[in-house]
Amino acid sequence: MRIAILANTKSPNPGNWALIQGTKNLLEMKFGSDIEYVEISWDDITFSDSNFGIDFFNTVNSCDLLWIVGAVMFNGRPDHIKGGSRFNLDISEIEKISVPIVFGGVSYRSWNNKYPNLKALNTVLEYLESRANCLFAVRNDGTKDWLEKKLTKRFDFLEFPDPGLFSLEKFSNNNKKSGMIISVNNEDSDFRYNNTQIKNQLILSLKNACMSFWGSHDEAIGLAPHSFEDYQMLLELIGTFPKQMLHQKTYVLPLLLGKKSEDFYKFYTSPRLVIASRVHSMSPSLGFGNVTLVVNTQDRIARYLQDIDFADIGVSLHEIEQDSLVVSKKCSYLYSNLDLWQLRVKSLRENQQNLAIKFMNLVSELL
Numbered sequence: 001m002r003i004a005i006l007a008n009t010k011s012p013n014p015g016n017w018a019l020i021q022g023t024k025n026l027l028e029m030k031f032g033s034d035i036e037y038v039e040i041s042w043d044d045i046t047f048s049d050s051n052f053g054i055d056f057f058n059t060v061n062s063c064d065l066l067w068i069v070g071a072v073m074f075n076g077r078p079d080h081i082k083g084g085s086r087f088n089l090d091i092s093e094i095e096k097i098s099v100p101i102v103f104g105g106v107s108y109r110s111w112n113n114k115y116p117n118l119k120a121l122n123t124v125l126e127y128l129e130s131r132a133n134c135l136f137a138v139r140n141d142g143t144k145d146w147l148e149k150k151l152t153k154r155f156d157f158l159e160f161p162d163p164g165l166f167s168l169e170k171f172s173n174n175n176k177k178s179g180m181i182i183s184v185n186n187e188d189s190d191f192r193y194n195n196t197q198i199k200n201q202l203i204l205s206l207k208n209a210c211m212s213f214w215g216s217h218d219e220a221i222g223l224a225p226h227s228f229e230d231y232q233m234l235l236e237l238i239g240t241f242p243k244q245m246l247h248q249k250t251y252v253l254p255l256l257l258g259k260k261s262e263d264f265y266k267f268y269t270s271p272r273l274v275i276a277s278r279v280h281s282m283s284p285s286l287g288f289g290n291v292t293l294v295v296n297t298q299d300r301i302a303r304y305l306q307d308i309d310f311a312d313i314g315v316s317l318h319e320i321e322q323d324s325l326v327v328s329k330k331c332s333y334l335y336s337n338l339d340l341w342q343l344r345v346k347s348l349r350e351n352q353q354n355l356a357i358k359f360m361n362l363v364s365e366l367l
Contacts, residue, residue: 015280017261022163070105084121105160142303
């Protein structure tokens with residue numbers, strides 16, 4: 001079976017690798033390993049003129065299925081005139097696709113109440129919903145509710161578990177846990193943090209957590225950037241570190257391109273603790289069973305944690321504003337209940353995998 005994968009294949013953001021690999025792992029759970037993947041760079045299209053050329057249609061129609069990986073699709077760019085999203089095709093163009101189409105957990109990132117090209121988005125989604133050989137599923141991170149508030153028509157959207165949870169399936173589990181990994185999120189910083197006081201309080205809280213970990217374990221602290229913007233915030237964070245901790249215990253995970261991001265996630269096989277401010281620092285870590293504390297800097301993360309019944313591992317910016325030690329305290333609490341943690345993440349994986357397989361059964365019917 002040949003499957004065309006539309007994804008951000010060239011991105012340095014490791015989360016895109018997690019989405020692609022997690023999707024492939026889930027497909028192979030259902031259909032076996034005898035799958036030929038034909039990867040199409042969605043980022044090539046996004047960073048040019050947002051239009052899909054003739055090569056896209058020829059490639060897709062040479063396959064048995066088009067799978068749109070669960071990346072951000074609804075980002076509110078004004079140049080998405082034809083489709084209202086990164087799937088920037090009008091109906092006449094979509095009709096050129098002869099094979100089944102699956103949207104495998106697409107998501108949103110928009111800070112503005114006004115979303116451009118809503119009429120085009122409504123039109124395309126209505127067509128996709130009525131198309132016989134199409135499955136449209138959004139990620140289980142509140143995207144369904146977000147879309148319903150934007151759209152004029154009521155759609156019966158399916159939800160698909162974040163594939164990132166299954167991205168590290170083929171990695172060996174290092175039973176000797178050591179060190180901590182911490183990610184920050186400095187994209188859209190002005191919208192995300194509203195003011196510098198909130199951001200400074202977050203940096204103080206993360207510094208306190210690192211200091212507490214260093215004092216308890218004297219182990220390495222890995223800084224995990226997911227975008228170039230994150231480096232600025234990481235520099236602010238390490239500017240608060242004692243010199244010994246900075247120069248003897250701190251390292252930075254590599255920000256690589258495309259498939260090379262696999263090397264980034266190899267660092268996630270052995271940490272004693274992960275503090276995640278990124279969706280795809282969070283879900284791969286949870287899927288691998290690492291003790292994970294999540295900093296909620298956006299609604300998508302909070303909604304995802306609610307959906308998987310892990311809201312208690314999240315810390316909101318409001319909580320951090322009130323108490324700069326809250327991250328440290330919650331990390332200590334999670335780590336002091338390891339047996340319960342392992343039971344919870346085992347149950348999480350089983351539940352999310354069952355939901356994914358149910359969706360894959362629907363895909364099988366399309367084929």
